Amino acid sequence: KQEVTQIPAALSVPEGENLVLNCSFTDSAIYNLQWFRQDPGKGLTSLLLIQSSQREQTSGRLNASLDKSSGRSTLYIAASQPGDSATYLCAVHAAGNKLTFGGGTRVLVKP
Amino acid sequence: EPEVTQTPSHQVTQMGQEVILRCVPISNHLYFYWYRQILGQKVEFLVSFYNNEISEKSEIFDDQFSVERPDGSNFTLKIRSTKLEDSAMYFCASSVGGGAYGYTFGSGTRLTVV
Numbered sequence: 001k002q003e004v005t006q007i008p009a010a011l012s013v014p015e016g017e018n019l020v021l022n023c024s025f026t027d028s029a030i031y032n033l034q035w036f037r038q039d040p041g042k043g044l045t046s047l048l049l050i051q052s053s054q055r056e057q058t059s060g061r062l063n064a065s066l067d068k069s070s071g072r073s074t075l076y077i078a079a080s081q082p083g084d085s086a087t088y089l090c091a092v093h094a095a096g097n098k099l100t101f102g103g104g105t106r107v108l109v110k111p
Numbered sequence: 112e113p114e115v116t117q118t119p120s121h122q123v124t125q126m127g128q129e130v131i132l133r134c135v136p137i138s139n140h141l142y143f144y145w146y147r148q149i150l151g152q153k154v155e156f157l158v159s160f161y162n163n164e165i166s167e168k169s170e171i172f173d174d175q176f177s178v179e180r181p182d183g184s185n186f187t188l189k190i191r192s193t194k195l196e197d198s199a200m201y202f203c204a205s206s207v208g209g210g211a212y213g214y215t216f217g218s219g220t221r222l223t224v225v
Contacts, residue, residue: 034213043117043218044154044202089154093210096167097142101154 002027002094006102014110019077021105023090028071034099035064035075036089044089048075080109113137115217117203123223124193132188132220134203143186144204144214145178147171154202160186161209193224 003026013019023033032051036044048064050057050073056065061078077084087106091099116135124130136143145157158168160178175191186205190197203217 031211032213036216041200041221044216046213046215049213091154091214093214097159097161097206097209098144098156098167098169099146099154099210099214100156103153 002092002100004090004092004100004102006088006090006105008105009103010106010108012108012110013080015080015082017080017109019075019080019084019107019109021075021077021088021090021107023073023075023102025071025073025092025094025100027094028068030068030092030094032093033064033066033073034091034093035062035073036091038087038089038104040087047088080107082109082111085109113215115203115205115215117201117217117220119220120218121221121223123225126195126224127192130190130193130222132190132201132203132222134186134188134217135184136186136203136205137207137215138184140205140207140215142166142206142209143178143180144206145188146202146204146216147199148202148219149196149199157188190222193222195224198222198224 035047048057050066063076066073087104089104091101118133143160148154158172159166177189200219204214206214
């Protein structure tokens with residue numbers, strides 16, 4: 001059974017610092033991995049999708065890497081801003097037509 | 112950008128009552144899903160739906176849950192007799208190719224059972 005873990009559970013940084021969020025999964029037989037942002041009490045906004053054949057994906061200040069063989073993905077957010085404060089979730093699409101989510105990393109960027 | 116729309120955003124119901132949560136998936140998507148997130152816990156898969164039938168369901172999705180696509184645009188989740196532990200945020204999602212190109216989620220319905 002696929003298990004997805006995100007470390008750390010919470011992170012607080014001063015504005016301008018780079019953020020590094022980690023995601024690990026137990027079964028490397030995945031189709032893709034998706035990073036989401038969740039604001040308190042709100043829905044899930046897709047940030048990046050990495051296919052299993054890709055090593056990384058970039059969008060603006062966001063960069064996500066994938067090492068399928070070791071079961072890891074990392075989301076980098078450059079030059080953090082207070083507006084980046086949110087919970088970041090990674091989710092793996094493996095066997096079956098469904099996502100398995102990690103518990104999230106709650107990020108606070110202090111002005 | 113196309114969106115998945117969910118209504119209502121918040122519903123309060125009494126224990127034992129039936130509730131129907133509604134979703135309008137993205138129009139050219141063929142696969143539809145329900146997930147839930149109990150406060151402070153992970154987002155959990157409930158059910159996937161394709162070609163007018165359930166394609167996969169989790170052990171959470173027992174006989175008190177049902178899904179339906181009553182017309183060409185809506186996708187609903189019915190909970191027959193709500194329990195306190197059904198209180199959660201329920202997310203609808205859709206995908207164009209069974210997740211090969213990612214999933215798009217709605218903004219959720221917060222269900223509170225009292």
